[in-house]
Amino acid sequence: MSAMWGVEIRRRTVRQTxxxxxxxxxxxxxxxxxxxxxxxxxxxxxxxxxxxxxEIMCGDCGHRSDLGVLDIPTTAQLTNYLEIAVRCSIAFVVRSGRANAFDFNIDSSVVAHALAVMAADGHAYDEAQLRDDVANLDDDDARSSLGRLTRELTPHGKQRFLHRMASLAMSDGPMNVRERRALAEIGVALGMPAPHINGILAVAALDLESA
Ligand SMILES: [Zn+2]
Incomplete structure (x- = not known):
C-alpha cells in the first residue's frame, strides 16, 4: 500500500526561448x-x-540549467546590444562636441564619420537618424547601453570601440574638454581602467596630429 504513495516532480512548460x-x-x-x-x-x-x-532545458542536448544562463546574451542579442551602444555613444560624442545644447548644427565631417562608423558595422543609418539620436538619446542611455557590454567585449574590443569614438570626436578638429570627458565616461562605462583610457585618448590625439 505504502509503495503507491510518494512525492514526484512534474514540470510544466512555461515558454520556449x-x-x-x-x-x-x-x-x-x-x-x-x-x-x-x-x-x-x-x-x-x-x-x-x-x-x-x-529551469531551462536545451532542445539539443537536454542539459538543464537555472535561469541565470538567460543573462548571457545570445549572438542576436549581442549584435543588438552592440548596435545600440554604438548609436548611443555616437550621439553622446556628437552632443559633447557642441558649444551648447541649442546648437543644432552638426559639422558635415562629423556626420560623414558617424555614418561611416555605423556602415562599417553593417548597420543602415542616415543623417536624419543621427539627428534624431542626438536630440532624443541622453547620456544615461549611452552609459547603460555600454554597461551591458562590459562582460561581453574583450579588452581589445573595448579599446577599438573607444578609439573609434575618439576619432569621431576629432573628425572636426582636436578634442575639446567636453568631448574628452564624454570619451572618458564611455571608457569607464565599458569597465576600462583609467590609465588604459587615458593612454588610448593620448594615442588617438597623436594620430590626428600626425595625420
Ligand atoms: Zn545544449
Whole structure:
C-alpha cells in the first residue's frame, strides 16, 4: 500500500526561448519549465507541494540549467546590444562636441564619420537618424547601453570601440574638454581602467596630429 504513495516532480512548460546552452556553448532553443513537487498516489498527482525555481532545458542536448544562463546574451542579442551602444555613444560624442545644447548644427565631417562608423558595422543609418539620436538619446542611455557590454567585449574590443569614438570626436578638429570627458565616461562605462583610457585618448590625439 505504502509503495503507491510518494512525492514526484512534474514540470510544466512555461515558454520556449533562445539562449546560450552552457553545455553546447552556442545559441539553442530551450524550454523553460516550472518544476512542481506533488504528493502522488498511484501515479496520480493529488496535492501540490513546493514550487521549485524555474529551469531551462536545451532542445539539443537536454542539459538543464537555472535561469541565470538567460543573462548571457545570445549572438542576436549581442549584435543588438552592440548596435545600440554604438548609436548611443555616437550621439553622446556628437552632443559633447557642441558649444551648447541649442546648437543644432552638426559639422558635415562629423556626420560623414558617424555614418561611416555605423556602415562599417553593417548597420543602415542616415543623417536624419543621427539627428534624431542626438536630440532624443541622453547620456544615461549611452552609459547603460555600454554597461551591458562590459562582460561581453574583450579588452581589445573595448579599446577599438573607444578609439573609434575618439576619432569621431576629432573628425572636426582636436578634442575639446567636453568631448574628452564624454570619451572618458564611455571608457569607464565599458569597465576600462583609467590609465588604459587615458593612454588610448593620448594615442588617438597623436594620430590626428600626425595625420
Ligand atoms: Zn545544449
Amino acid at each position: 533562445e539562449y546560450v546552452c552552457p553545455r553546447c556553448g552556442v545559441d539553442r532553443i530551450g524550454s523553460e519549465f516550472e518544476p512542481q513537487r506533488w504528493f502522488v498516489i498511484a501515479k496520480l498527482p493529488l496535492i501540490p507541494l513546493a514550487t521549485m525555481p524555474n
